[in-house]
Amino acid sequence: MVVPESERRASPFVELIGGHTEEFREGLVRLSLHLQEHHTNPNGVMHGGVVTTLMDEAIGGVIASVRGMEAMFAAPHATIEMNASFLAGARPGDRVVVEARVLRIGKRVAFGEAEMRRDDGELLALGRLAFVISDRNSK
Amino acid sequence: MTTERRRSPFSAHIGAEMEELREGYARLSLVVGPQHLNPIGRMHGGVVTTMMDSALGAALMALRGDDAKRHPHATIEMNASFLAGAREGDTITVEGSVIRKGRSVAFGQAEARSGERVIAKGRLTFAIRTD
Numbered sequence: 418m419v420v421p422e423s424e425r426r427a428s429p430f431v432e433l434i435g436g437h438t439e440e441f442r443e444g445l446v447r448l449s450l451h452l453q454e455h456h457t458n459p460n461g462v463m464h465g466g467v468v469t470t471l472m473d474e475a476i477g478g479v480i481a482s483v484r485g486m487e488a489m490f491a492a493p494h495a496t497i498e499m500n501a502s503f504l505a506g507a508r509p510g511d512r513v514v515v516e517a518r519v520l521r522i523g524k525r526v527a528f529g530e531a532e533m534r535r536d537d538g539e540l541l542a543l544g545r546l547a548f549v550i551s552d553r554n555s556k
Numbered sequence: 557m558t559t560e561r562r563r564s565p566f567s568a569h570i571g572a573e574m575e576e577l578r579e580g581y582a583r584l585s586l587v588v589g590p591q592h593l594n595p596i597g598r599m600h601g602g603v604v605t606t607m608m609d610s611a612l613g614a615a616l617m618a619l620r621g622d623d624a625k626r627h628p629h630a631t632i633e634m635n636a637s638f639l640a641g642a643r644e645g646d647t648i649t650v651e652g653s654v655i656r657k658g659r660s661v662a663f664g665q666a667e668a669r670s671g672e673r674v675i676a677k678g679r680l681t682f683a684i685r686t687d
Contacts, residue, residue, distance in 0.1 A: 430600035464566035466606025500635035
């Protein structure tokens, strides 16, 4: 099921860096970004923070897509752990896509994984994040 | 040794400032604004991971000096634990320290604080080009 655009909300931070939502449906979220000079590190390649930001956003989003937007805003989930492996670099001009899926959603904790690929299909990064689901409702 | 400051365009884009840089150590700060938030109005996790990557990359660059220009290093692994959140108006400080620098690999750790409170811890691994 595609989550209607009116129900989902992109992070202001992801808007700041220029990430686009390509696909947002229950269990799958894809974000893309056209790399520009301001996405680079001092070596002129994609900054690791671009990768981790998009992964955090995509996995947070895909967990929201399964939990439902109403449940998410009533009891938000927040990242508690992340790990990422950077397998290959990318440069300004490249388009990168992050795809995120849910591994498990429990009562208090949720897990998801993401991969980033360049347009030509090369795998650039892998990530896994854990989220805690707040217990606002039980207070 | 001179620690020439090569700025990170992405770090500058998000508004992080380099407060201190010396061999093997860097400290960055950022005031959380509305543009740094996630959909539930808290600081986005990507802000902290970006600052950690920048701090460690710069700390290692300062430690390696001219060699870093000939043989750049790149992050290959990073992990972070988010211990507490942050809100708009908070000042975030991230310190990065190199733990060990080998010939082809280097390790570093980072700590993020909001005021005195530790809000995140991270560890990063870098590959150093040897060709």
